[in-house]
Amino acid sequence: MIAKSSDLMNLCVNELPQKTITVEGGLEVRVQALEGIDVLRVSSLEMLDEKIMFALPKGLVEPKLTHREIKQLTNRASKVVNDIFIGIMELSELLIEEQSEEEAQAEKN
8 A cells, every 4th residue: 555645744753853962971962863864974075073073062961162263172172062962862863763763663554
């Protein structure tokens, strides 16, 4: 049976998953998953620094940092940036897995 547009639109996630992660020094930051198109963009980039500079402004919810602050943090506290990036990407992969599971369930029905 061919799906209706409403069937496909029901697979859309209304809110991006978020979580609080602890980074070096016991500091907590709030991150969220990237939207699907942004996950594809990050995966298409070759250089890690490009991936980080693309993902952090979109995935770091709190505190909000400027592009300049992210660049400075990347240059001087790379472990913190790496931890934040990993947190964002873990949530983003979870988002993709959830969508895939919903699609598989929809196919069964």
